Amino acid sequence: MITKQFHHILGLWEEAKVKASNINQPVLISYTEKVDQLDPLKYFKASARHFPGQRFYWSNPTKSHVMVGAGVAKEFTANGTQERFHGIEKEWKRFSGQSLKNQDNQKIGPVIYGGFSFDPKKEKTKLWDNFADALFVLPTIMFTSIDNENYMTINYWSDSEESHLQELMRIKEELGKGSSISHAFAPExxxxxxxxxxxxxxxxxxxxxxxxxxxxxxxxxxxxxxxxxxxxxxxxxxxxxxxxxxxxxxxxxxxxxxxxxxxxxxxxxxxxxxxxxxxxxxxxxxxxxxxxxxxxxxxxxxxxxxxxxxxxxxxxxxxxxxxxxxxxxxxxxxxxxxxxxxxxxxxxxxxxxxxxxxxxxxxxxxxxxxxxxxxxxxxxxxxxxxxxxxxxxxxxxxxxxxxxxxxxxxxxxxxxxxxxxxxxxxxxxxxxxxxxxxxxxxxxxxxxxxxxxxxxxxxxxxxx
Ligand SMILES: C=C(O[C@H]1C=CC=C(C(=O)O)[C@@H]1O)C(=O)O
Ligand SMILES: [Mg+2]
CATH class of the missing domain: 3.60.120.10 (Anthranilate synthase)
Incomplete structure (x- = not known):
């Protein structure tokens, strides 16, 4: 059954395909909807099943801003010293500047998250092999809570397959239910x-x-x-x-x-x-x-x-x-x-x-x-x-x-x-x-x- 929502997602996808061929680069589509109250930790736990090793959590001290990301729609990396902060920003702008969104809510849209090493000039050991000097991720699915209003965002591309969009919708529904698995035994x-x-x-x-x-x-x-x-x-x-x-x-x-x-x-x-x-x-x-x-x-x-x-x-x-x-x-x-x-x-x-x-x-x-x-x-x-x-x-x-x-x-x-x-x-x-x-x-x-x-x-x- 094609829901109204999925119809909307497909519509944006068709629009993005046309735009992509005009500008000669894939176009990002960011689809956001408001959702009911959801415990971010339960959402974080639930996302382990579909996105193991690809999760992100962020909350500020007052919890007025919480983000949980899962999956990798795109990765932005840089190594070494040269312009790493501006390098990531520039590359992100190249894609976000062309993105299509389903709503005009300026507060919620595609977001990348990640970090930078302390000192790219310091000799590296193997310890941090998985963390580049600059590494950011645009998540596949993201949960955002801002001032107690909750949103879910899915990010997909003009060159995605329709089956991928269907799968995304299904996972989004599943994650919306959260998981309350708790781990009673901590290792010693x-x-x-x-x-x-x-x-x-x-x-x-x-x-x-x-x-x-x-x-x-x-x-x-x-x-x-x-x-x-x-x-x-x-x-x-x-x-x-x-x-x-x-x-x-x-x-x-x-x-x-x-x-x-x-x-x-x-x-x-x-x-x-x-x-x-x-x-x-x-x-x-x-x-x-x-x-x-x-x-x-x-x-x-x-x-x-x-x-x-x-x-x-x-x-x-x-x-x-x-x-x-x-x-x-x-x-x-x-x-x-x-x-x-x-x-x-x-x-x-x-x-x-x-x-x-x-x-x-x-x-x-x-x-x-x-x-x-x-x-x-x-x-x-x-x-x-x-x-x-x-x-x-x-x-x-x-x-x-x-x-x-x-x-x-x-x-x-x-x-x-x-x-x-x-x-x-x-x-x-x-x-x-x-x-x-x-x-x-x-x-x-x-x-x-x-x-x-x-x-x-x-x-x-x-x-x-
Ligand atoms: C370097 C650290 O703390 C910094 C932040 C607050 C207070 C600090 C201090 O009193 O030394 C440090 O500058 C750390 O926690 O590893
Ligand atoms: Mg001190």
Whole structure:
């Protein structure tokens, strides 16, 4: 039976075929419909059956924006340093600029999502083989929830087969029902491997010495914790735990075959919504207290601690001056406030600005990444120092991860508090901002604290 909806889908397909032959390239069709309330996690779980290893999850801290993508309608990649941000944007524009849609809702349409490695110049290891320096996906099917309104989008091409469109319709109906399979048994940790803590602390000392010599002001050094389990890690289960425990963070999951990059980050890099730009300075950390009084005391200590204020201020200055290059009305409060999550609290300064039509999302990411919250200050010398001193392959850890739509709006976060899941292994990453008076021992403890969100979601630490 041909439904009215399928008739519409076929109609757009016929229209796209004509357009494709005129412009001599395949034309993308993006069909969106409003759907009833649907739990995004159930949708994410359900999509594993048809799109194993090809799922994406994104939610902002307030959950006013949730996206779940599945399948690959098109992939956009770039490797190496040359213009990777603009390269992806340009290629996406080439297709999205010619796309056909079934409705004029400017909010919902085709979206690509993905991420960038932290530093394309760093020597690569095999660990991140499945994650290119720039990799974005236009999903086959996407669920979007914006301000509690829910939509399903299917993306197909002028050169698709009719049988493929029928199959898409069928899968869309099935996914709309969701799946509530839950996994009661999480695998157990067999072993945790880390580089010798003394070697890491020595590298902190090397950097503080250089900072004291006036070579630079700040460098962020990270370390990796490799966690081995007695069984395969279940992505759905980890995401479910993160959703429960890290409600004040952006949550993200990018599956690439048997690998999955997942995390719960509090840190936004940039959001562009028409001419409005938002960014965030997040640097300077302390733990959470067991009682309200203790917690407030810790927060107060952080707000008045000179080392942390300096670590934070370098980020504020850099983000403000980077945005001032292409924006006007760059505004921040004069003092940082506290951003609290389950295991940690940070100094936080929100930034807003306005920009002109000619400025693109890639321009903004290119200007901002890496901020001194992940790289250091000044940028070049701190990046060279990380390449030289840090004994790990960051891959997508601390890189920009996010989405862009066809109006060139979108949002990128900084992919920290994250881990790469590969079968029975998880590689977790955590870093901290090193300034002149950093103490190696307390920086080490700070990274331990930053591993906790992922360790806990993996079932690795028992919460008190
Ligand atoms: C580099 C990380 O955190 C950054 C973000 C917030 C606070 C930070 C700090 O206090 O050192 C770091 O700059 C990480 O979590 O791996
Ligand atoms: Mg710090």
């Amino acid at each position: 940790i067999v072993k945790c491997l880390e580089m010798d803590p003394n070697d890491w602390k020595e590298s902190i000392q090397t950097v503080t010495n250089r900072i004291s010599d006036g070579v630079m002001d700040k460098v962020v050094l990270a370390r990796e914790l490799r966690v081995l389990f007695n069984d395969e890690i279940n992505v759905d289960h980890v995401l479910e735990n993160l959703l429960e425990e890290q409600s004040n963070s952006y949550l993200f999951t990018v599956e690439r075959g048997s690998d999955c990059f997942i995390g719960a980050t509090p840190e936004q890099l940039v959001k562009k919504d028409s001419n409005h730009v938002h960014s965030m300075c997040l640097a300077g950390s302390i733990g959470r207290g067991a009682t309200l009084q203790e917690d407030e005391k810790l927060g107060k200590n952080l707000l008045t601690d000179n080392k942390n204020i300096h670590e934070h201020e370098l980020v504020v200055q850099m983000i403000k001056s980077a945005l001032q290059e292409v924006c006007h009305d760059v505004t921040t409060p004069t003092e940082p406030n506290l951003y609290k999550m389950k295991h940690i609290q940070h100094l936080h300064t929100p930034v807003t600005a306005n920009t002109g039509k000619e400025v693109t999302l890639a321009d903004l990411v290119n200007l901002l990444h890496p901020t001194p919250a992940l790289g250091g200050y000044p940028r070049e010398i701190s990046m060279e120092t990380i390449r030289e001193v840090e004994k790990l392959d960051r891959g997508w850890y601390a890189g920009p991860l996010g989405w862009m739509d066809e109006q060139n709006d979108g949002e990128f976060i900084v992919a920290i508090r994250s881990g790469l899941l590969q079968g029975k292994e998880a590689s977790l990453f955590a870093g901290c901002g090193i300034v002149g008076d950093s103490d190696p021992e307390s920086e080490y403890r700070e990274t331990q604290m930053k591993f906790r969100p992922m360790l806990s979601a993996l079932g690795g630490i028992k919460e008190s």
